[in-house]
Amino acid sequence: MSQLSFDAATAKSLEKAYHKRDMIRRRRLVLVALGAAPGERILDVGCGPGFYERELLDEVGEQGSIVAVDASPDMLALARRRCDGQGNVSFLDGTATALPVDDGDFDAALCVQVMEYVADPSAALAEMHRALRPGGRVLVWDVDWATVWWHSDDPDRMRRVLTGWDEHLVHPSLPHTLGAQLRAAGFSDVAVAGHSFATVDYDDETFAVAMLGMVADFVPGRGGVTGDEVAAWTAEQRDLAEQGRFFFEGTQFCFTATKLA
Ligand SMILES: C[S@@+](CC[C@H](N)C(=O)[O-])C[C@H]1O[C@@H](n2cnc3c(N)ncnc32)[C@H](O)[C@@H]1O
Numbered sequence: 001m002s003q004l005s006f007d008a009a010t011a012k013s014l015e016k017a018y019h020k021r022d023m024i025r026r027r028r029l030v031l032v033a034l035g036a037a038p039g040e041r042i043l044d045v046g047c048g049p050g051f052y053e054r055e056l057l058d059e060v061g062e063q064g065s066i067v068a069v070d071a072s073p074d075m076l077a078l079a080r081r082r083c084d085g086q087g088n089v090s091f092l093d094g095t096a097t098a099l100p101v102d103d104g105d106f107d108a109a110l111c112v113q114v115m116e117y118v119a120d121p122s123a124a125l126a127e128m129h130r131a132l133r134p135g136g137r138v139l140v141w142d143v144d145w146a147t148v149w150w151h152s153d154d155p156d157r158m159r160r161v162l163t164g165w166d167e168h169l170v171h172p173s174l175p176h177t178l179g180a181q182l183r184a185a186g187f188s189d190v191a192v193a194g195h196s197f198a199t200v201d202y203d204d205e206t207f208a209v210a211m212l213g214m215v216a217d218f219v220p221g222r223g224g225v226t227g228d229e230v231a232a233w234t235a236e237q238r239d240l241a242e243q244g245r246f247f248f249e250g251t252q253f254c255f256t257a258t259k260l261a
Protein backbone atom coordinates (compact mmCIF):
# COMPACT_ATOMS: atom_id res chain seq x y z
CA MET A 1 0.00 0.00 0.00
CA SER A 2 1.13 3.54 -0.67
CA GLN A 3 2.85 5.86 1.79
CA LEU A 4 1.26 8.95 3.35
CA SER A 5 0.00 11.34 0.69
CA PHE A 6 0.65 15.04 1.28
CA ASP A 7 -2.82 15.91 0.02
CA ALA A 8 -5.37 18.44 1.24
CA ALA A 9 -6.34 16.31 4.28
CA THR A 10 -2.70 15.83 5.41
CA ALA A 11 -1.98 19.52 4.76
CA LYS A 12 -4.93 20.41 7.03
CA SER A 13 -3.65 18.06 9.78
CA LEU A 14 -0.11 19.44 9.61
CA GLU A 15 -1.38 23.04 9.53
CA LYS A 16 -3.12 22.31 12.84
CA ALA A 17 -0.26 20.28 14.37
CA TYR A 18 2.42 22.86 13.53
CA HIS A 19 0.80 25.41 15.89
CA LYS A 20 1.38 23.07 18.85
CA ARG A 21 4.02 23.62 21.52
CA ASP A 22 6.29 20.70 20.55
CA MET A 23 6.38 21.82 16.93
CA ILE A 24 7.14 25.40 17.96
CA ARG A 25 10.00 23.98 20.05
CA ARG A 26 11.21 22.03 17.00
CA ARG A 27 11.19 25.14 14.79
CA ARG A 28 13.19 27.03 17.41
CA LEU A 29 15.81 24.23 17.50
CA VAL A 30 16.01 24.21 13.71
CA LEU A 31 16.32 27.97 13.38
CA VAL A 32 19.02 28.19 16.05
CA ALA A 33 21.00 25.37 14.39
CA LEU A 34 20.60 26.96 10.94
CA GLY A 35 21.72 30.37 12.21
CA ALA A 36 20.36 32.43 9.31
CA ALA A 37 21.88 35.93 9.20
CA PRO A 38 20.45 39.19 7.81
CA GLY A 39 20.90 39.38 4.05
CA GLU A 40 21.22 35.62 3.49
CA ARG A 41 19.48 33.68 0.74
CA ILE A 42 17.89 30.49 2.12
CA LEU A 43 16.50 27.39 0.39
CA ASP A 44 13.79 25.31 2.12
CA VAL A 45 13.34 21.86 0.58
CA GLY A 46 9.87 20.45 1.36
CA CYS A 47 8.52 23.63 2.95
CA GLY A 48 5.10 22.21 3.84
CA PRO A 49 2.63 24.85 5.07
CA GLY A 50 5.33 27.55 5.19
CA PHE A 51 5.83 28.05 8.94
CA TYR A 52 9.63 28.26 8.48
CA GLU A 53 9.32 30.91 5.77
CA ARG A 54 7.21 33.15 8.02
CA GLU A 55 9.87 32.96 10.76
CA LEU A 56 12.95 33.03 8.49
CA LEU A 57 11.75 36.25 6.86
CA ASP A 58 12.36 38.01 10.18
CA GLU A 59 15.86 36.53 10.38
CA VAL A 60 17.08 37.32 6.85
CA GLY A 61 15.40 40.75 6.82
CA GLU A 62 14.58 42.90 3.80
CA GLN A 63 17.99 42.34 2.18
CA GLY A 64 17.68 38.56 2.41
CA SER A 65 15.47 36.14 0.50
CA ILE A 66 13.95 32.67 0.69
CA VAL A 67 13.08 30.10 -1.95
CA ALA A 68 10.78 27.32 -0.75
CA VAL A 69 10.15 24.16 -2.76
CA ASP A 70 7.50 21.49 -2.23
CA ALA A 71 6.02 18.69 -4.32
CA SER A 72 2.51 19.12 -2.90
CA PRO A 73 0.19 21.78 -4.39
CA ASP A 74 -1.94 21.65 -1.21
CA MET A 75 1.06 22.45 0.99
CA LEU A 76 2.22 25.21 -1.36
CA ALA A 77 -1.24 26.82 -1.27
CA LEU A 78 -1.09 27.04 2.54
CA ALA A 79 2.50 28.30 2.47
CA ARG A 80 1.71 31.03 -0.09
CA ARG A 81 -1.26 32.18 1.99
CA ARG A 82 0.90 32.26 5.15
CA CYS A 83 3.43 34.59 3.48
CA ASP A 84 0.95 36.64 1.46
CA GLY A 85 2.28 40.13 0.73
CA GLN A 86 5.94 39.29 1.40
CA GLY A 87 8.13 40.17 -1.58
CA ASN A 88 11.33 38.32 -0.75
CA VAL A 89 9.98 34.78 -0.57
CA SER A 90 9.05 32.59 -3.52
CA PHE A 91 7.34 29.21 -3.52
CA LEU A 92 8.19 26.71 -6.25
CA ASP A 93 6.50 23.48 -7.23
CA GLY A 94 9.29 20.92 -7.45
CA THR A 95 10.83 17.79 -6.10
CA ALA A 96 13.80 17.37 -3.77
CA THR A 97 15.69 15.27 -6.31
CA ALA A 98 15.42 17.86 -9.12
CA LEU A 99 15.34 21.26 -7.41
CA PRO A 100 14.17 24.08 -9.72
CA VAL A 101 17.01 26.39 -8.58
CA ASP A 102 20.37 27.59 -9.91
CA ASP A 103 23.78 26.22 -8.88
CA GLY A 104 25.54 27.88 -5.95
CA ASP A 105 22.70 30.36 -5.37
CA PHE A 106 22.13 29.87 -1.61
CA ASP A 107 23.94 30.59 1.64
CA ALA A 108 22.07 27.90 3.54
CA ALA A 109 19.49 25.17 2.97
CA LEU A 110 17.12 23.33 5.29
CA CYS A 111 15.09 20.17 4.84
CA VAL A 112 12.94 19.34 7.87
CA GLN A 113 11.23 15.96 8.05
CA VAL A 114 11.16 15.55 4.30
CA MET A 115 14.17 13.36 3.41
CA GLU A 116 12.63 10.33 5.15
CA TYR A 117 9.84 10.44 2.51
CA VAL A 118 12.23 10.70 -0.46
CA ALA A 119 13.03 7.41 -2.21
CA ASP A 120 16.57 8.50 -3.13
CA PRO A 121 17.95 10.70 -0.30
CA SER A 122 21.46 10.76 -1.80
CA ALA A 123 20.07 12.36 -4.98
CA ALA A 124 18.27 14.97 -2.84
CA LEU A 125 21.45 15.70 -0.84
CA ALA A 126 23.40 16.08 -4.10
CA GLU A 127 20.81 18.63 -5.23
CA MET A 128 21.12 20.63 -1.99
CA HIS A 129 24.92 20.51 -2.37
CA ARG A 130 24.61 21.84 -5.94
CA ALA A 131 22.30 24.66 -4.84
CA LEU A 132 24.65 25.92 -2.10
CA ARG A 133 27.54 28.32 -2.61
CA PRO A 134 30.99 27.12 -1.45
CA GLY A 135 30.97 27.42 2.36
CA GLY A 136 27.17 27.19 2.42
CA ARG A 137 25.40 25.40 5.28
CA VAL A 138 22.91 22.55 5.17
CA LEU A 139 20.49 21.36 7.86
CA VAL A 140 18.60 18.07 7.53
CA TRP A 141 16.15 17.01 10.26
CA ASP A 142 14.49 13.60 10.42
CA VAL A 143 12.71 11.34 12.90
CA ASP A 144 14.01 7.90 13.83
CA TRP A 145 10.62 6.15 13.98
CA ALA A 146 12.30 3.11 15.61
CA THR A 147 12.67 5.25 18.76
CA VAL A 148 8.97 6.13 18.87
CA TRP A 149 6.98 4.32 21.57
CA TRP A 150 3.74 4.87 23.44
CA HIS A 151 3.64 2.81 26.65
CA SER A 152 1.00 0.08 26.38
CA ASP A 153 -0.19 -2.90 28.43
CA ASP A 154 -0.41 -4.71 25.07
CA PRO A 155 3.13 -4.29 23.68
CA ASP A 156 2.48 -6.76 20.86
CA ARG A 157 -0.43 -4.64 19.56
CA MET A 158 1.66 -1.48 20.06
CA ARG A 159 4.47 -2.98 18.00
CA ARG A 160 2.09 -3.98 15.20
CA VAL A 161 0.49 -0.50 15.14
CA LEU A 162 3.97 0.99 14.75
CA THR A 163 4.85 -1.53 12.04
CA GLY A 164 1.72 -0.42 10.18
CA TRP A 165 2.74 3.23 10.67
CA ASP A 166 6.20 2.48 9.19
CA GLU A 167 4.37 2.10 5.88
CA HIS A 168 3.66 5.85 5.90
CA LEU A 169 7.19 6.60 4.65
CA VAL A 170 10.16 5.18 2.75
CA HIS A 171 12.91 5.36 5.42
CA PRO A 172 11.70 4.77 9.03
CA SER A 173 15.26 5.11 10.44
CA LEU A 174 16.98 7.46 7.99
CA PRO A 175 19.09 9.19 10.72
CA HIS A 176 21.16 5.97 11.06
CA THR A 177 22.71 6.62 7.63
CA LEU A 178 22.28 10.36 7.08
CA GLY A 179 25.76 11.30 8.34
CA ALA A 180 27.42 8.95 5.88
CA GLN A 181 25.14 10.12 3.08
CA LEU A 182 25.97 13.78 3.77
CA ARG A 183 29.70 12.97 3.59
CA ALA A 184 29.20 10.97 0.38
CA ALA A 185 27.38 13.99 -1.11
CA GLY A 186 30.53 16.08 -0.51
CA PHE A 187 29.60 17.87 2.73
CA SER A 188 32.12 18.40 5.53
CA ASP A 189 31.82 19.30 9.25
CA VAL A 190 28.97 16.81 9.55
CA ALA A 191 27.40 16.94 13.03
CA VAL A 192 24.26 15.57 14.65
CA ALA A 193 22.14 16.49 17.67
CA GLY A 194 19.36 14.24 18.96
CA HIS A 195 16.24 15.82 20.48
CA SER A 196 13.83 13.73 22.52
CA PHE A 197 10.14 14.58 22.50
CA ALA A 198 9.09 12.73 25.66
CA THR A 199 6.00 13.28 27.78
CA VAL A 200 3.93 11.73 30.57
CA ASP A 201 0.98 14.01 29.76
CA TYR A 202 -1.81 13.29 27.28
CA ASP A 203 -1.54 16.89 26.19
CA ASP A 204 -2.85 18.21 22.89
CA GLU A 205 0.22 20.45 22.59
CA THR A 206 2.61 17.47 22.34
CA PHE A 207 4.08 15.58 19.40
CA ALA A 208 2.77 12.43 21.19
CA VAL A 209 -0.91 13.39 20.89
CA ALA A 210 -0.62 15.00 17.43
CA MET A 211 0.98 11.78 16.13
CA LEU A 212 -1.54 9.55 17.90
CA GLY A 213 -4.31 10.99 15.72
CA MET A 214 -2.31 10.66 12.49
CA VAL A 215 -1.29 7.07 13.32
CA ALA A 216 -4.90 6.17 14.16
CA ASP A 217 -6.10 7.54 10.81
CA PHE A 218 -3.38 5.84 8.74
CA VAL A 219 -2.83 2.39 10.23
CA PRO A 220 -6.20 0.52 9.95
CA GLY A 221 -5.74 -2.23 7.34
CA ARG A 222 -1.93 -1.98 7.34
CA GLY A 223 0.61 -4.32 8.93
CA GLY A 224 -2.24 -6.74 9.69
CA VAL A 225 -3.86 -4.27 12.13
CA THR A 226 -7.64 -3.87 12.00
CA GLY A 227 -9.62 -0.69 12.61
CA ASP A 228 -11.00 -2.24 15.83
CA GLU A 229 -7.47 -2.87 17.13
CA VAL A 230 -6.42 0.70 16.38
CA ALA A 231 -9.56 1.98 18.15
CA ALA A 232 -8.74 -0.24 21.15
CA TRP A 233 -5.19 1.14 21.18
CA THR A 234 -6.33 4.79 21.13
CA ALA A 235 -8.90 4.05 23.87
CA GLU A 236 -6.16 2.40 25.93
CA GLN A 237 -3.99 5.52 25.58
CA ARG A 238 -6.80 7.69 26.97
CA ASP A 239 -7.34 5.19 29.83
CA LEU A 240 -3.62 5.17 30.63
CA ALA A 241 -3.73 8.98 30.73
CA GLU A 242 -6.68 8.93 33.18
CA GLN A 243 -4.72 6.52 35.38
CA GLY A 244 -1.63 8.77 35.25
CA ARG A 245 0.29 6.10 33.32
CA PHE A 246 0.65 7.78 29.92
CA PHE A 247 4.19 7.79 28.46
CA PHE A 248 5.57 8.66 25.02
CA GLU A 249 9.09 9.01 23.68
CA GLY A 250 10.47 9.72 20.22
CA THR A 251 13.83 11.06 19.13
CA GLN A 252 14.38 13.42 16.21
CA PHE A 253 17.79 14.20 14.75
CA CYS A 254 19.21 17.48 13.46
CA PHE A 255 22.14 17.06 11.05
CA THR A 256 24.24 20.04 10.05
CA ALA A 257 27.14 20.23 7.58
CA THR A 258 28.89 22.63 5.23
CA LYS A 259 29.86 22.64 1.57
CA LEU A 260 33.64 22.98 1.29
CA ALA A 261 34.69 26.57 0.58
C1 LIG B 1 6.25 16.42 7.29
S1 LIG B 1 6.12 17.69 6.11
C2 LIG B 1 7.37 18.84 6.66
C3 LIG B 1 7.11 20.26 6.20
C4 LIG B 1 8.12 21.30 6.64
N1 LIG B 1 9.46 20.96 6.25
C5 LIG B 1 8.07 21.54 8.12
O1 LIG B 1 8.79 20.88 8.87
O2 LIG B 1 7.31 22.41 8.56
C6 LIG B 1 6.88 16.97 4.69
C7 LIG B 1 6.81 17.84 3.44
O3 LIG B 1 7.69 17.31 2.47
C8 LIG B 1 7.09 17.40 1.21
N2 LIG B 1 7.72 16.39 0.34
C9 LIG B 1 7.69 15.04 0.48
N3 LIG B 1 8.42 14.46 -0.49
C10 LIG B 1 8.94 15.46 -1.25
C11 LIG B 1 9.79 15.51 -2.39
N4 LIG B 1 10.26 14.38 -2.95
N5 LIG B 1 10.12 16.70 -2.90
C12 LIG B 1 9.64 17.85 -2.34
N6 LIG B 1 8.84 17.87 -1.26
C13 LIG B 1 8.48 16.69 -0.71
C14 LIG B 1 5.62 17.15 1.47
O4 LIG B 1 4.78 17.61 0.44
C15 LIG B 1 5.44 17.90 2.79
O5 LIG B 1 5.08 19.24 2.56
